[in-house]
Amino acid sequence: xxxxxxxxxSKIEEYLSKxxxxxxxxxxxxxxxIICMYIGMKLSKLIVKMIRKSFKKSNMEESVASFLLSLIKxxxxxxxxxxxxxxxxxxxTSLVTILGTASLAIGLxxxxxxxxxxxxVLILILKPFRVGDYIIENDKQCEGTVVSIxxxxxxxxxxxxxxxxxxxxxxxxxxLVNVTAAGIRKLDISIGVAYDSDLKKVKDTLYxxxxxxxxxxxxxEVDVFVDSFGDSSIKMGVRCMVATENYWKxxxxxxxxxxxxxxxxxxxxxxxxxxxTLKNKDV
Numbered sequence: 585x586x587x588x589x590x591x592x593x594s595k596i597e598e599y600l601s602k603x604x605x606x607x608x609x610x611x612x613x614x615x616x617x618i619i620c621m622y623i624g625m626k627l628s629k630l631i632v633k634m635i636r637k638s639f640k641k642s643n644m645e646e647s648v649a650s651f652l653l654s655l656i657k658x659x660x661x662x663x664x665x666x667x668x669x670x671x672x673x674x675x676x677t678s679l680v681t682i683l684g685t686a687s688l689a690i691g692l693x694x695x696x697x698x699x700x701x702x703x704x705v706l707i708l709i710l711k712p713f714r715v716g717d718y719i720i721e722n723d724k725q726c727e728g729t730v731v732s733i734x735x736x737x738x739x740x741x742x743x744x745x746x747x748x749x750x751x752x753x754x755x756x757x758x759x760l761v762n763v764t765a766a767g768i769r770k771l772d773i774s775i776g777v778a779y780d781s782d783l784k785k786v787k788d789t790l791y792x793x794x795x796x797x798x799x800x801x802x803x804x805e806v807d808v809f810v811d812s813f814g815d816s817s818i819k820m821g822v823r824c825m826v827a828t829e830n831y832w833k834x835x836x837x838x839x840x841x842x843x844x845x846x847x848x849x850x851x852x853x854x855x856x857x858x859x860x861t862l863k864n865k866d867v
Contacts, residue, residue, distance in 0.1 A: 613671055613672045613673060614672060616671050617668040617669070617671045617672045618668075620664070620667055620668045620671055621664055621665070621668045624660070624663070624664030624667065624668070625661070625664060627660075628657065628660035628661060628664060631656075631660065632653055632656060632657050632660070635652075635653065635656060636649070636653055639652070639653070652705075697736065699751075699753035699757075700735075700736040700737065700751045700752045700753040701735055701736060701752070702752075702753070702756075703751070703752030703753040703754075703755060703756035703757070704733070704734060704735040704736055704737075704738075704752040705735070706752075706756050707733055707738065707752055707755065707756065708733060712760070712762065713730055713760070713762045713765070714730065714733075715730050715731065715732060715733060716729065716730060716764075717729070717730050717762055717763070717764045717765065718730075718762075718763040718764045719740070719760050719761060719762050719763065720760060720761040720763065721750060721754070721755060721758065721760050722758055722759045722760055722761065723754055723757075723758040724750075724754075726740060726748050726750055727740070727742070728740030728741050728742040728743075728746075728748055729741045731747070734752075735752075736751065736752060737749050737750065737751055737752060738750050738752055738755060763828075764828045764829075766828065767827065767828055768801060768804075768825050768826065768827055768828060769825070769826060769827075769828050769831050770823060770824075770825055771800075771822075771823065771824050771825070771826050771831065771834055771835055771838070772821065772822070772823050773821070773822040773823075773835065773838060773839060773842070774811055774819055774820070774821050774822075775790075775819070775820050775822070775839075775842060775853065776814060776816075776817030776818065776819050776820070776853060776854055777817060777818050777820055777846075777851055777852065777853060777854070778817060778818075778851075778852040778853075778854050779817070779818060781818070781851055781852065783810065783818070785849060785851065786820060786851055787808045787809075787820070789842075789845050789846065789849050789851065790808045790820060790822050790842065790845075791806060791808050792845070793838060793841045793842050793845050794806050794808075794822060794824050794838060796841070797834060797837055797838050797841065798837075799826050799827065799830040799833055799834035799837065800824045800825065800826055800834060800838075801824070801825040801826060801827070804824065804825035806822075806823070806824045807821070807822070807823040807824070808820070808821070808822050809821050816854045816856065817853075817854040822838070
């Protein structure tokens with residue numbers, strides 16, 4: 585037992601001796617590495633602090649800002665550590681190669697998730713839409729009110745109270761329509777009238793219906809015009825501006841009021857009809 589303890593103590597002394605010799609030989613490099621790490625850490629904290637202030641000024645989402653700051657801080661610290669290790673004399677080329685290969689493998693394995701993550705970051709930074717907006721995604725024609733924007737997915741609530749979950753990668757790689765981005769919307773209504781109708785009376789009636797509605801924007805002009813000539817009717821067009829939140833209420837009320845007004849003015853709204861003629865043949 586004493587021999588084993590003597591051997592172990594001799595090995596420890598040998599390791600300590602080699603470590604001391606290495607420290608003496610690398611003393612200057614060690615000092616430079618420590619100075620490099622100290623200055624690098626200070627500079628990294630200063631840069632991260634400046635970036636954090638810029639994120640606050642840009643009103644970036646807190647979740648995205650926190651993640652990006654952590655990623656930036658980790659990147660700076662890794663650069664400082666690798667630089668200090670290279671000053672001491674460690675071979676960092678193989679380490680960087682291994683890390684790069686591992687990152688590539690992980691990126692390929694998580695390609696779809698990374699695309700969704702990148703899409704979520706872009707949405708939260710660029711803000712093409714916000715929670716509460718009504719959007720139409722043109723790839724799958726999904727539409728609804730945005731109820732949440734997560735890092736990987738965006739959730740929409742439809743009119744019949746269903747929840748649609750869309751990967752953020754799909755949203756950022758295709759076009760979409762933000763219906764409620766502006767405070768007001770243009771309301772277009774098309775209605776057919778008979779060819780023998782008095783167009784002046786038709787236009788006056790339509791104009792009166794729109795201007796009497798409570799929802800139309802009185803500061804904007806109302807357009808009433810002949811839109812097109814159909815097979816059995818003249819298509820009349822009505823355009824006015826309404827507040828975005830009142831769009832559907834205004835459309836439904838105006839369309840109902842047009843029907844009542846046309847009935848009162850005896851203006852015919854044609855509809856497709858089929859005439860069937862029966863002939864008797866004498867046998």
